[in-house]
Amino acid sequence: MSRAPIQVYSFGPAWGIPVPTCSPFGLKLVTWLRMVDLPSTMHVENNPAKGPKNKCPWIVVDGQTIGDSELIMSRLRAEATVDLNAGLSAEQKAIALCVRRMLDEHYHQVWEHQLFIDDGGWEQGKIFFNQIPAPANILVRTLVRRDLRKQLYARGVGRHSNAEIIQMGIDDLDAVDALLGDRDFLFGDAPSEIDATVFAFLSLTYYVPCPSPLWTHMRSLTRLTAYCDRMLDRYFKDQSAA
Ligand SMILES: N[C@@H](CCC(=O)N[C@@H](CS)C(=O)NCC(=O)O)C(=O)O
Missing domain, CATH: 3.40.30.10 (Glutaredoxin)
Structure with a gap:
């Protein structure tokens, strides 16, 4: 049905x-x-x-x-018509949970910091607010940035220096790169549920422009960029011409 x-x-x-x-x-x-x-x-x-x-x-x-x-x-x-995790062992499911928590709860903060708080990243980050008509976009982006700065301080990552935050993000990306290895998807030839999370965070680093060294590092990890392109081709072919 x-x-x-x-x-x-x-x-x-x-x-x-x-x-x-x-x-x-x-x-x-x-x-x-x-x-x-x-x-x-x-x-x-x-x-x-x-x-x-x-x-x-x-x-x-x-x-x-x-x-x-x-x-x-x-x-x-x-x-759902398919159980994406059907073939995974208990250990793989546990690893998937750790990767998801790392990206959701840690890498997300680093990503937001580099794009919306760091002054270099903000030159690109503020373009997001162009979706809102002027002149309201200037007020909204100023308030959102102020709120985000407070959130990141409260959550922890915002207390570190820019260099420390970049290194933390690099460590997260290197961990995903080591886990992926030469496989097409995180756990083998076929995607499993964790690939939705990995693709989301990695591709929004790879495809979004930002002058951060973290972005430069992401783009140097060619297994991860090929992974993003593979997922994009598989699930968003209808969008890629946009
Ligand atoms: N745990 C939530 C996190 C959602 C989240 O942090 N969303 C961000 C955008 S990526 C947001 O709405 N931020 C705006 C804000 O915090 O005001 C989920 O899995 O959906």
Whole structure:
């Protein structure tokens, strides 16, 4: 039985990126929906305060509004036509959880810092706000940057020097590179659920322009850039010409 499309709300695709949203969590979700063949309609919504958790992404499904990429995937997993993790061992599932937590809870902070707080990155980061009509975009971007600076300080990463933050991000990327090795996907020839998260965070480093040394490092890890292109080709062929 085919179901009505799931309505997905996430930030828009700034910087001309070849994926439908520049939110790593939104992209994780949209990628996963494509991987498990659940129909969805993506709505650009750049105001996370409209969502139930004041964060992007969220969905509306069967009259219910649900926020948080993980909670959404938990709610929808039973409807998925494929179990992407069916072939994984208990150890691989544990590694996948560690990688997901590293990217969601640590690398995300580093990524936000480099793109939106560091002055060099901000020259690119502020372009995201051009989706909002002028002159409101200037006020919104100033307030969002101020709030993000406070958030990153409270969460911890914002207390470190720029050089320390870059090194922490490099360590995260090197860890993913070592885990991927020469495989096509994190655990072999076929993608599993963790590939949605890995693709989201890596591709939004690789495809988003930013002058940070972290970005330079990402682009030097050719196994990871080839991985992003492979995932893009497999799941977002319809977008890559955009
Ligand atoms: N745990 C959440 C994290 C969501 C999240 O941090 N979203 C960011 C965008 S990538 C956001 O909405 N930031 C805006 C804000 O914090 O005000 C998830 O998995 O969906």
